[in-house]
Amino acid sequence: MRVLLPLPVVLPLLAAGTSLALHRHRWLQRALGLVTLTAVVVASLVLLLEVRADGISVVDVGGWPAPIGITLVADLFAAIMLAVSTAMLLAVLVYAIGHPATDDASRFFHPTYLVLAAGVSLAFLTGDLFNLFVAFEIMLIASYVLITLGGSQEQVRSGMTYVVISLLSSTLFVTAVALVYAATGTVNLADLAGRLDGIDPAIRNALGLTLLVVFGVKAAIFPLFSWLPDSYPTAPSPVTAIFAGLLTKVGVYAIIRTQTLLFPSDGASTVLLVLAALTMVVGVLGAISQNDIKRILSFHIVSQIGYMILGLGLFTVAGIAGAIFYIVHHIVVKTTLFLVGGLVEVSAGTGALSRLSGLARRAPVVAALFALPALSLAGIPPFSGFVAKLALVQAGLDVGQGLVIGVSLLVSLLTLFSMTKIWAGAFWGEPTEVEASDRAGGEGPLRAPRLMVGATAVLVVTSLGIAVGAGPLHDLSSDAASGLMAPDRYVGAVLDR
Amino acid sequence: MTVTLALTVGVLFATGTYLLLQRTLTRVVIGLALMGHGANVLLLLAGGRAGDAPFVSDAGPPPGAADPLPQALALTAIVITFGVTAFLLALAYRSWQHTHDDDVEDDPEDKRIAALAHEQHPPARKDEG
Numbered sequence: 002m003r004v005l006l007p008l009p010v011v012l013p014l015l016a017a018g019t020s021l022a023l024h025r026h027r028w029l030q031r032a033l034g035l036v037t038l039t040a041v042v043v044a045s046l047v048l049l050l051e052v053r054a055d056g057i058s059v060v061d062v063g064g065w066p067a068p069i070g071i072t073l074v075a076d077l078f079a080a081i082m083l084a085v086s087t088a089m090l091l092a093v094l095v096y097a098i099g100h101p102a103t104d105d106a107s108r109f110f111h112p113t114y115l116v117l118a119a120g121v122s123l124a125f126l127t128g129d130l131f132n133l134f135v136a137f138e139i140m141l142i143a144s145y146v147l148i149t150l151g152g153s154q155e156q157v158r159s160g161m162t163y164v165v166i167s168l169l170s171s172t173l174f175v176t177a178v179a180l181v182y183a184a185t186g187t188v189n190l191a192d193l194a195g196r197l198d199g200i201d202p203a204i205r206n207a208l209g210l211t212l213l214v215v216f217g218v219k220a221a222i223f224p225l226f227s228w229l230p231d232s233y234p235t236a237p238s239p240v241t242a243i244f245a246g247l248l249t250k251v252g253v254y255a256i257i258r259t260q261t262l263l264f265p266s267d268g269a270s271t272v273l274l275v276l277a278a279l280t281m282v283v284g285v286l287g288a289i290s291q292n293d294i295k296r297i298l299s300f301h302i303v304s305q306i307g308y309m310i311l312g313l314g315l316f317t318v319a320g321i322a323g324a325i326f327y328i329v330h331h332i333v334v335k336t337t338l339f340l341v342g343g344l345v346e347v348s349a350g351t352g353a354l355s356r357l358s359g360l361a362r363r364a365p366v367v368a369a370l371f372a373l374p375a376l377s378l379a380g381i382p383p384f385s386g387f388v389a390k391l392a393l394v395q396a397g398l399d400v401g402q403g404l405v406i407g408v409s410l411l412v413s414l415l416t417l418f419s420m421t422k423i424w425a426g427a428f429w430g431e432p433t434e435v436e437a438s439d440r441a442g443g444e445g446p447l448r449a450p451r452l453m454v455g456a457t458a459v460l461v462v463t464s465l466g467i468a469v470g471a472g473p474l475h476d477l478s479s480d481a482a483s484g485l486m487a488p489d490r491y492v493g494a495v496l497d498r
Numbered sequence: 499m500t501v502t503l504a505l506t507v508g509v510l511f512a513t514g515t516y517l518l519l520q521r522t523l524t525r526v527v528i529g530l531a532l533m534g535h536g537a538n539v540l541l542l543l544a545g546g547r548a549g550d551a552p553f554v555s556d557a558g559p560p561p562g563a564a565d566p567l568p569q570a571l572a573l574t575a576i577v578i579t580f581g582v583t584a585f586l587l588a589l590a591y592r593s594w595q596h597t598h599d600d601d602v603e604d605d606p607e608d609k610r611i612a613a614l615a616h617e618q619h620p621p622a623r624k625d626e627g
Binding site: 009069085131135138142146149152154157158160161164165168169171172173174176179180184188231249373459 | 518523526530533535536537538540541543544545553567571572574575580581582586590593595596597600603605607618
């Protein structure tokens with residue numbers, strides 16, 4: 002069943018081209034996007050089951066054997082990420098079709114979105130450092146177009162920041178690939194894992210740090226995060242939601258992949274733990290000081306990335322399992338929260354807390370859809386965030402990293418505080434009396450398109466499902482983590498066939 | 499040869515970084531392009547010394563052939579840099595359409611902080627002193 006492996010990359014790319022040709026037929030574009038992404042989700046799920054049953058799946062693209070040709074590799078970690086991401090891409094596409102400002106605004110939304118899907122899938126599946134760069138570029142170029150889709154002044158301003166920062170990190174990435182090739186003579190990840198052991202440890206550390214900086218910019222870890230809260234909120238809601246759910250997580254995936262496969266550490270990594278603690282604290286403090294739903298949520302992304310890096314920094318199976326579980330939970334919950342933020346904006350006309358009030362009475366469904374993932378994000382039992390944080394706390398205490406765990410618990414409290422700020426500002430309180438043209442005030446019930454509410458509701462149910470199925474999912478994460486902690490298996494699967 | 503190229507890479511990165519730190523969008527775009535060139539030359543350099551054309555026959559590659567892989571990688575990177583630079587120029591043009599100047603705009607958050615500082619510590623007025 003090796004034919005499955007390239008499908009999540011090839012199908013969206015083919016569909017993107019077709020969708021561009023169909024730019025006059027909005028309905029065909031929609032149907033094509035939905036059908037393609039549904040097929041990709043099915044392929045990813047089958048791939049996940051297959052990898053779970055038979056171990057790592059490898060395909061040499063173009064028939065050139067590794068390490069010369071490009072290799073696609075799906076280990077359990079990649080398969081989990083792929084399945085969750087493609088499911089999110091599909092759900093957000095449904096939401097976007099219902100979102101009046103996205104789908105109608107530009108005939109290029111659908112093709113670009115499909116290219117983004119291909120880039121994300123390729124980033125997860127590639128087994129080659131340079132091909133990872135190409136995957137990042139496919140994903141980023143699509144994201145440049147999506148973030149400036151409306152072409153408004155605000156979007157161009159923040160989009161410029163985003164593009165320039167991303168380009169700078171891409172340039173650094175090419176530099177890093179060049180240095181890695183100069184030092185080892187290969188860019189195949191599995192081949193690199195063996196050859197990096199043989200070179201001077203100082204050079205090896207320098208290469209590791211360069212790659213950490215490159216992926217750190219994409220993942221928005223401290224101190225490389227400042228572009229994120231500035232650029233994400235200006236994009237259309239579905240675009241922000243999918244960026245928030247996936248793009249930074251692709252960066253985290255690349256960090257975990259390279260740090261475990263290429264630069265494995267014997268014990269906890271102090272650099273990563275300090276970065277994790279600072280990312281968590283600075284992110285949540287930024288969130289507290291903000292006054293707009295999307296901006297608060299954007300700063301939360303930064304804070305949450307810290308938890309994932311924390312799990313990696315422990316360098317134990319339990320720690321990385323916690324990180325993987327956290328990523329899965331975060332992708333679902335964060336996407337959902339941004340979709341709800343979009344619902345608030347569509348129904349009330351603004352996301353500014355100072356102008357919103359009393360939504361709990363006027364839009365009770367939206368309020369409920371916000372409350373569940375918000376509590377989950379803050380880590381309140383019995384939601385998925387609680388399970389994810391518990392796994393990380395246990396893993397941290399097992400290896401005696403009490404300090405950073407203490408910081409993470411404090412950050413959880415602050416997260417809850419800033420979530421209550423949104424709740425108290427937007428959902429509670431008396432509906433304010435404002436002029437009739439301003440929908441943020443007023444008395445009457447507010448409505449959002451059914452398709453958007455439906456897509457959001459499905460995601461909320463999914464996030465509840467993560468909490469219910471926490472046991473099996475955590476087992477799956479543990480299997481993936483023990484695979485990551487034994488790089489020999491990955492190397493063997495790619496090179497010895 | 500290799501030293502010359504290494505120096506070229508250094509100069510490209512240095513001028514690119516300098517231009518990237520300017521306030522004008524066109525300079526930022528040119529700076530990014532220069533840095534991209536620097537990275538591409540570095541990629542080419544990673545293959546080692548120049549050699550003969552790496553035509554592979556049944557007998558395998560000829561002795562003294564150049565390493566073809568970094569050249570393939572550089573070619574890919576050049577195409578990507580080209581596409582992205584074109585997009586950046588389009589974006590800079592759009593920004594000019596909106597603002598009629600070529601400057602990088604201030605971040606709204608920075609403006610808010612500056613306004614806040616101004617409120618709490620108003621600058622001393624000259625005519626009062």
